[in-house]
Amino acid sequence: NVADTFTPVLKESKFRETGFITPEEFVTAGDFLTGHCPTWQWATVTNPKACKDYLPADKQFLITKNVPCSKRCRHLMDTFKNTQEKIVEVESGEGGWVDTHYLDTNSSQFSTQAHEMMDDDKNKKKDDLKNIKDLERDEDNEDEDDDEEALDMDEYDHNIKEDDETTIFTTKTTKQVEKKIEAETEKGDQEEDIFIPTRTYDLNITYDNYYRTPRLWLSGYDENNKPLTIEQMYDDISEDHAKKTVTFETHPHIPGTLMASIHPCRHAEVMKKLISLMAESGKELEVHSYLMVFLKFVQSVIPTIEYDYTRNISI
Amino acid sequence: METNCEKDLFKFLPFSSCINPSFWFELNRVKLDDYRLDDDFKNLKGFYSNCSSNDLPPIMNFDYSSFQETNDKTKNGHISTIIINGKIKIFNTINEFNVLDKNKLLDEFGNAIWNDIKTGRALDDPNLLIRFCLIVFANLKSYTFHYWFAFPAITFPLKSYYQLKTNKFTEIFTSEQSNKIIENMTNFQLKNEHHQSFFAIEFETLNVLTVKEAIDRHNLGKRILFGFYDPNSQSNHPGWPLRNYLALLALKCKKTDEEKRNLEVISFRDRYHGGARTLDHSLVILVEVFNISEDEEKVNTIGWERNEKSQLHPRVVNMSGSMNTEKLAESAV
Numbered sequence: 001n002v003a004d005t006f007t008p009v010l011k012e013s014k015f016r017e018t019g020f021i022t023p024e025e026f027v028t029a030g031d032f033l034t035g036h037c038p039t040w041q042w043a044t045v046t047n048p049k050a051c052k053d054y055l056p057a058d059k060q061f062l063i064t065k066n067v068p069c070s071k072r073c074r075h076l077m078d079t080f081k082n083t084q085e086k087i088v089e090v091e092s093g094e095g096g097w098v099d100t101h102y103l104d105t106n107s108s109q110f111s112t113q114a115h116e117m118m119d120d121d122k123n124k125k126k127d128d129l130k131n132i133k134d135l136e137r138d139e140d141n142e143d144e145d146d147d148e149e150a151l152d153m154d155e156y157d158h159n160i161k162e163d164d165e166t167t168i169f170t171t172k173t174t175k176q177v178e179k180k181i182e183a184e185t186e187k188g189d190q191e192e193d194i195f196i197p198t199r200t201y202d203l204n205i206t207y208d209n210y211y212r213t214p215r216l217w218l219s220g221y222d223e224n225n226k227p228l229t230i231e232q233m234y235d236d237i238s239e240d241h242a243k244k245t246v247t248f249e250t251h252p253h254i255p256g257t258l259m260a261s262i263h264p265c266r267h268a269e270v271m272k273k274l275i276s277l278m279a280e281s282g283k284e285l286e287v288h289s290y291l292m293v294f295l296k297f298v299q300s301v302i303p304t305i306e307y308d309y310t311r312n313i314s315i
Numbered sequence: 316m317e318t319n320c321e322k323d324l325f326k327f328l329p330f331s332s333c334i335n336p337s338f339w340f341e342l343n344r345v346k347l348d349d350y351r352l353d354d355d356f357k358n359l360k361g362f363y364s365n366c367s368s369n370d371l372p373p374i375m376n377f378d379y380s381s382f383q384e385t386n387d388k389t390k391n392g393h394i395s396t397i398i399i400n401g402k403i404k405i406f407n408t409i410n411e412f413n414v415l416d417k418n419k420l421l422d423e424f425g426n427a428i429w430n431d432i433k434t435g436r437a438l439d440d441p442n443l444l445i446r447f448c449l450i451v452f453a454n455l456k457s458y459t460f461h462y463w464f465a466f467p468a469i470t471f472p473l474k475s476y477y478q479l480k481t482n483k484f485t486e487i488f489t490s491e492q493s494n495k496i497i498e499n500m501t502n503f504q505l506k507n508e509h510h511q512s513f514f515a516i517e518f519e520t521l522n523v524l525t526v527k528e529a530i531d532r533h534n535l536g537k538r539i540l541f542g543f544y545d546p547n548s549q550s551n552h553p554g555w556p557l558r559n560y561l562a563l564l565a566l567k568c569k570k571t572d573e574e575k576r577n578l579e580v581i582s583f584r585d586r587y588h589g590g591a592r593t594l595d596h597s598l599v600i601l602v603e604v605f606n607i608s609e610d611e612e613k614v615n616t617i618g619w620e621r622n623e624k625s626q627l628h629p630r631v632v633n634m635s636g637s638m639n640t641e642k643l644a645e646s647a648v
Binding site: 036037038039041043044046065066067068070156158159160161162163164165166167168169198200202219221224225226227229230248251254255256257258259306308 | 327329331332335336340343362364383417475476617625636
């Protein structure tokens with residue numbers, strides 16, 4: 001990225017006035033994030049070409065893996081629309097980047113919903129099963145090519161000896177899950193390992209030297225850990241942002257890798273707005289909490305990806 | 316085989332592989348630049364964590380850094396990701412990939428583990444108990460990769476482990492004791508050169524011990540809970556790493572006159588949420604193990620990963636959407 005390379009590195013801290021952070025502040029905020037939410041980790045880059053010299057070699061970017069995403073955004077939005085029409089209108093009226101009021105209502109509603117589902121595990125399983133079925137129907141056409149390929153492979157008999165009876169299979173296909181749930185219901189409340197297949201995401205936060213803000217990157221996987229296409233990932237990005245703010249670009253630290261990213265062009269502006277909102281209610285944002293607030297605002301873009309950040313940051 | 320209706324057969328959840336797209340980019344690069352036509356086994360790293368979310372089975376992760384030789388330990392005291400050393404073999408033709416005797420290959424890996432258990436090498440470096448093997452055929456023209464992971468586990472076909480009693484961690488330890496264990500555990504991990512998947516806790520002192528020390532103390536009659544970083548998060552069944560661990564313990568812990576004896580294991584699971592760490596969903600399991608000897612005849616290895624249809628077949632991934640430079644140039648306009 002030429003622009004990134006030739007942009008001078010920001011030295012002077014002005015994050016409260018501008019929303020921009022310096023690489024040093026990025027490291028401070030990253031240390032705080034990894035300390036409080038150890039599911040986030042610093043990634044080391046050994047390839048010298050992919051190493052930015054304004055960041056320490058062992059703290060180039062942040063990474064978290066296997067973040068579950070059990071619901072599609074549009075399913076969430078459907079429920080949301082039915083119950084919270086008013087707020088949706090406000091949101092669409094603003095048409096802007098972030099509306100913290102919407103964000104809070106949204107996340108709290110989602111978490112109560114999640115809670116109810118935890119209480120009623122079987123309902124959750126059935127619900128999710130329905131969602132999976134919907135999705136499978138939706139994705140039937142897309143999958144056709146892959147299936148053909150898989151069939152070719154299946155023709156070769158690898159003649160593998162079977163596993164033993166003490167191996168639990170993580171059942172992945174809808175039919176198997178269905179069968180298992182039926183079996184479980186018949187057996188009563190006996191606990192068995194049933195994993196409702198769920199999508200997962202790996203998330204990266206890099207420092208974007210051109211926009212002088214953190215930047216979030218996403219790689220999604222389907223229920224079988226197969227990489228999602230960008231179109232499939234749009235299901236997990238809120239409608240307002242899907243085509244506008246998510247782009248497919250070269251990752252700065254992993255040469256050759258194209259990855260979905262939330263474009264950082266308006267991050268500084270939003271961060272500035274959030275910082276002044278906090279200031280109005282008498283709270284001063286310390287630089288180490290910058291990424292916590294960043295992750296909270298990014299959640300409005302990807303509301304169903306359940307990554308960790310300290311939730312006691314209130315804006 | 317003895318049948319016993321009252322006891323539950325001990326069951327394990329296998330690893331699922333999860334490959335970040337950056338892995339295939341890097342594989343592409345090393346195949347063209349470094350390995351070329353060389354199809355010998357090479358070193359490869361996998362990563363697993365004991366703090367995964369409730370909805371997920373045990374996962375072994377692979378990404379661009381799997382090919383890096385350096386074994387950097389993160390310096391910020393983060394101890395939830397374990398690095399596992401395995402092997403990769405990249406075939407030059409699909410036919411070679413197909414005709415490979417996969418049972419034989421798996422047995423070779425299993426025998427290596429069984430050997431490390433017998434010689435005591437696994438006592439000095441218990442991480443050797445977890446290994447994997449990846450075979451790949453990379454079609455670099457169409458950006459398709461045929462691949463298959465094996466996570467070898469040694470079994471003794473005529474004998475079974477039984478899960479006698481399963482307690483929640485919180486039923487055995489108070490929160491005060493739990494905090495002490497977390498503290499000792501952090502020190503234990505910092506002291507060791509690599510993060511250890513296997514350890515043990517002496518009940519009396521709450522000291523965290525190496526497996527080797529723990530077996531000695533156990534054989535002297537101390538109450539020892541043998542712990543391991545459990546990649547599984549749900550329910551009463553532990554994840555795959557326990558299989559080879561139990562084989563090690565069954566062989567090295569002092570035998571009694573009985574054919575069977577009981578051991579206590581801790582399925583050690585972390586969870587971080589909103590800045591707090593908890594071990595609450597860890598398990599303490601009383602397991603019945605059988606006697607085995609070093610010249611055990613019936614030793615078997617299992618562990619090829621099933622594909623998305625739960626069949627014992629390889630998987631195929633097509634990366635042309637993000638690797639085909641022509642296609643990308645078009646979509647970038």
